[in-house]
Amino acid sequence: MLIKIAKASDCKEFEVTPESIYLSRRRLLGGTLLAAAASGLPAWASAADPSRYADVPAGSAPSWLATQLQDTRWQAMTVKGEDITPYQDATHYNNFYEFGTDKGDPAANAGSLKTEPWSVVIDGEVAKPGRYTLEDVVKPHQLEERIYRLRCVEAWSMVIPWIGFPISSLLKQVEPTSKAKYVRFETLQDPKSMPGQRSSFALIDWPYAEGLRLDEAMNPLAILAVGMYGRELPNQNGAPLRLMVPWKYGFKSAKSIVRISLVAEQPATTWQSIAASEYGFYANVNPQVDHPRWTQARERRLPSSLFKPNVRDTLMFNGYADEVASLYAGMDLRKNY
Amino acid sequence: MRFPVWRIGVFLAVLAWPLFWLYQAWSLVLGPDPGKVLVDRLGLGTLILLLVTLCLTPLQRMTGWAGWFFVRRQLGLWTFTYVTLHLCAYLVFVLGLDWGQLGVELQKRPYIIVGSLAFLLLAALAVTSNRYSQRRLGRRWKTLHKSMYLVVILGLVHFLWIVRADLEEWSIYAACAGFLLILRLPAVARHLPRVAGRKTVSAKNS
Numbered sequence: 001m002l003i004k005i006a007k008a009s010d011c012k013e014f015e016v017t018p019e020s021i022y023l024s025r026r027r028l029l030g031g032t033l034l035a036a037a038a039s040g041l042p043a044w045a046s047a048a049d050p051s052r053y054a055d056v057p058a059g060s061a062p063s064w065l066a067t068q069l070q071d072t073r074w075q076a077m078t079v080k081g082e083d084i085t086p087y088q089d090a091t092h093y094n095n096f097y098e099f100g101t102d103k104g105d106p107a108a109n110a111g112s113l114k115t116e117p118w119s120v121v122i123d124g125e126v127a128k129p130g131r132y133t134l135e136d137v138v139k140p141h142q143l144e145e146r147i148y149r150l151r152c153v154e155a156w157s158m159v160i161p162w163i164g165f166p167i168s169s170l171l172k173q174v175e176p177t178s179k180a181k182y183v184r185f186e187t188l189q190d191p192k193s194m195p196g197q198r199s200s201f202a203l204i205d206w207p208y209a210e211g212l213r214l215d216e217a218m219n220p221l222a223i224l225a226v227g228m229y230g231r232e233l234p235n236q237n238g239a240p241l242r243l244m245v246p247w248k249y250g251f252k253s254a255k256s257i258v259r260i261s262l263v264a265e266q267p268a269t270t271w272q273s274i275a276a277s278e279y280g281f282y283a284n285v286n287p288q289v290d291h292p293r294w295t296q297a298r299e300r301r302l303p304s305s306l307f308k309p310n311v312r313d314t315l316m317f318n319g320y321a322d323e324v325a326s327l328y329a330g331m332d333l334r335k336n337y
Numbered sequence: 338m339r340f341p342v343w344r345i346g347v348f349l350a351v352l353a354w355p356l357f358w359l360y361q362a363w364s365l366v367l368g369p370d371p372g373k374v375l376v377d378r379l380g381l382g383t384l385i386l387l388l389v390t391l392c393l394t395p396l397q398r399m400t401g402w403a404g405w406f407f408v409r410r411q412l413g414l415w416t417f418t419y420v421t422l423h424l425c426a427y428l429v430f431v432l433g434l435d436w437g438q439l440g441v442e443l444q445k446r447p448y449i450i451v452g453s454l455a456f457l458l459l460a461a462l463a464v465t466s467n468r469y470s471q472r473r474l475g476r477r478w479k480t481l482h483k484s485m486y487l488v489v490i491l492g493l494v495h496f497l498w499i500v501r502a503d504l505e506e507w508s509i510y511a512a513c514a515g516f517l518l519i520l521r522l523p524a525v526a527r528h529l530p531r532v533a534g535r536k537t538v539s540a541k542n543s
Contacts, residue, residue, distance in 0.1 A: 089369035101503045103368065154501075156370060201505035274502065293446055293498065295438060303369035304430075306362045311433035 052230040053161070056087045059231035062116060064135050065240075068143055069227055072163050076144035079319070082301075084147065085158035087229045089303050094236050095152065096255055097204060098187065098194040105196070106236035112193040113256065115240040124184075124261040127175035134240055138226055140173060141165035145230075146223055148246035151285045151318045157299045162244050163227030168218045171262075176214065180262035183217045185210045185243055185254040203274050210254040211267040211281065212245065213327075221246055221323050224257075247317040247324045249283045280337040284328070285318035289337045340404045347408045351415045354382060355422060372430025379423035384496065384510060386416040387489050391517040399532050410466055413485075417463035420456055448498035455491035458484050486521065489514050 052074070061069060096106035099113075118134040143163050151157045171183070189207035191197040197206050216222060225244045226233060233239040238255025245252050251271050261267075271279035278292055287297045296314055304310035317324050328336070338344070358378055362371040390412045397405040432438050442449045462482055464470070471478050493511050500507050519525055 085369070093369050097502055101501070103370075156373075158369075196503070199503055199505055201503050201508060203502045203504065290445070293448060295441065297438070298433065298435075300370060300373070300430075304372060306371045306375070306430075309372055309430050309433055 053084070053087055056229045056231060059227075059234075061227075061232035062135075064139065065226065065232055068138065069163060069230075069232065072143040072145055072227075072230075074145045076146060078147040079149060079159055082149070082159050084161060085302060090158055090160050090228070091234050091236055093302065095154075095250065096196075096236055096238065097202070098196045098206075098208065098256075099236065100196050107234075109195055110235035110239075113188075113190075113235045113239065114193060115235065115256075118240050118258075120241065120257060121259045122174050122261075123259070124263050125177040125180035126262050127177060129174070137170065137224075137241065138165070141169050143226070144223075146221075146225075146244070146246075148244060149315075149318050150244075150246065150250055151299060151314065153249035153251055153279065153283065153291060153296075155291075155294055155296065155299050155314075156304075157301050157314075159301075161229055162223065162225040163230070164223035164225035164244060166220050167222050167224050167243070168220065170224060170260075171214075171217065174262075176262045179264045181214055182263050182266055183212050183214060184259075184261040184263050184267035185212075185257050186259035186261070187254050188256045188258045204270055205273065207258075208254060208270045209267065210243065210252055210269050211263075212252070213266075214262070216245070216324075216327055219324060219327065221320060247285055247320040249279075249285060251279065252283050282328075282333075282336050284324075284333065284337075285314060286316060286333055286337065287314040288316075289334055340407050343404050344407055344411065347411060351386070351412070355379070355419070372426060376423060376426040376430055379419055379426055380496070383416055383419040383423055384489075384492050386412060386419055387485070387492060388510070388513050388517060390416060390485070391489065391514070395517070395520045395526075395529060398526070398529050401531065413466060414463055417459045420459050424456055448495050451491050451498070452495040455488050455495060458488050458491070462488075486518060489518070 059066075092107045093103045094106040095103070096110065099106040099109040119131050120134065120137050121131050123129045143165055145161055145163050147159065147161045149157060150160050167183070187208035188194070189197065191206075196202060212222065222243070222245045225238075225242050226240060228234075228237060233242065238253075238257075241257045242255040243253040243257065266281060269279075269281060271283075272281055285296075290296050298311055299314045301310045301312050315321075358367075358375055361367050362375060365371075367374045390409065393405045393409050393412070397403070428434060428439070432442070443453060462485065465474065465478065465481060474481065493507075493514055496510065497507055520529065
């Protein structure tokens with residue numbers, strides 16, 4: 001199964017680059033030349049490099065990450081014929097309830113998040129548990145740019161160029177035991193820097209927790225992201241380390257991760273605990289299974305202008321059925337929503 | 338016309354908001370999903386107008402100033418205008434004018450059903466807001482227009498069922514509505530303090 005999946009993504013790499021529609025050939029050539037030229041420059045020149053994407057402010061990544069970001073395998077995976085969401089929209093229209101429930105709250109409030117130093121506890125059913133620094137977690141892996149559709153359970157969607165590495169390569173490094181069946185991800189709990197966690201009306205029992213079945217986490221599409229739009233993650237997008245599982249609704253992809261636990265039982269996840277009838281453990285993007293309060297058949301692809309609303313059909317598994325449908329063979333997806 | 342400055346002032350103040358939001362959407366400051374922002378703001382605007390309208394009677398009782406009643410019909414009709422715009426924005430920006438989907442939503446989503454019910458009630462109140470209807474319906478007119486209280490409750494339920502994870506904002510509106518509705522209880526209404534002026538018995542202008 002894994003071999004077949006790897007093949008599918010290999011194929012995409014090769015065919016997509018020349019066919020890319022969101023970048024014209026000329027701009028693509030220019031970008032490639034620039035990247036080639038930049039790779040010849042010493043590291044100190046990196047801050048002045050023009051961004052690969054329009055209107056992206058320069059990041060301020062720690063130097064080890066900045067260096068590693070430069071060696072990213074660009075466009076390792078792309079989406080054909082769909083525009084990338086502008087950086088401004090991807091960073092100012094966010095659900096990150098730790099910083100407030102309005103879409104603009106994370107951009108307004110996440111400046112208080114301290115992402116350095118950062119460590120991640122990896123525990124549970126693993127041979128090498130421990131508290132790892134972010135550098136230890138990220139350093140061993142080749143970063144790749146993965147341009148994915150992001151489909152929110154609220155029926156809007158974006159296309160975002162993430163930078164990260166497959167979770168599978170981290171898991172192999174820490175060696176799950178035979179008892180490990182699920183992976184649980186936990187977001188930072190820090191009411192001092194996260195105003196949403198101070199609200200006494202919040203229905204969420206902090207910290208935010210999400211989970212995947214081990215074979216889902218091992219799928220090559222599932223990544224841990226450290227950057228987007230050619231730079232490190234902005235705080236409001238889940239800095240410094242977040243999950244990105246493109247065939248599931250956005251809430252599955254936990255942000256600002258501080259703990260990764262390999263567990264034997266299906267972990268309790270945040271949204272499922274609040275409203276199990278609305279948010280299942282699997283939460284695969286599925287146009288045939290409605291959220292009880294709204295339809296999932298269609299989505300608003302953002303930006304969606306007032307005079308030309310950009311409403312489109314939602315795709316099964318968010319368009320990644322070839323890669324992931326086999327994970328759910330024989331399962332009733334109406335029951336396991 | 339009595340209180341011309343007051344009445345025109347209220348008119349302009351309520352008119353200004355949707356125009357301002359449209360201007361904001363036009364100049365792209367509402368973010369990547371301006372349609373949804375408009376739907377939400379028009380919905381919240383409707384609820385606020387309902388609450389403001391509910392303030393008029395207690396304010397009149399407390400201050401004795403007749404001006405409060407002179408904007409009551411106007412604010413009621415504004416409420417209906419806002420809710421109509423809210424509905425239109427929902428149909429265009431959320432449903433993409435997919436009428437088949439509207440049928441599905443009307444059957445399956447409790448918050449849509451409750452919202453539609455509130456809209457129909459407000460439409461009935463708007464249609465019967467003229468003097469002719471007041472005369473025709475006589476006593477029943479007042480009973481009909483008391484369904485305004487029901488509209489407020491339906492609106493709050495509609496709002497509650499959209500909340501995903503934080504009840505703070507909703508609780509504030511619900512508390513205001515609860516307070517204003519309690520003031521309607523005869524036992525409470527009788528004890529409203531009078532701040533100034535004489536008590537006016539006539540409420541004929543409503």
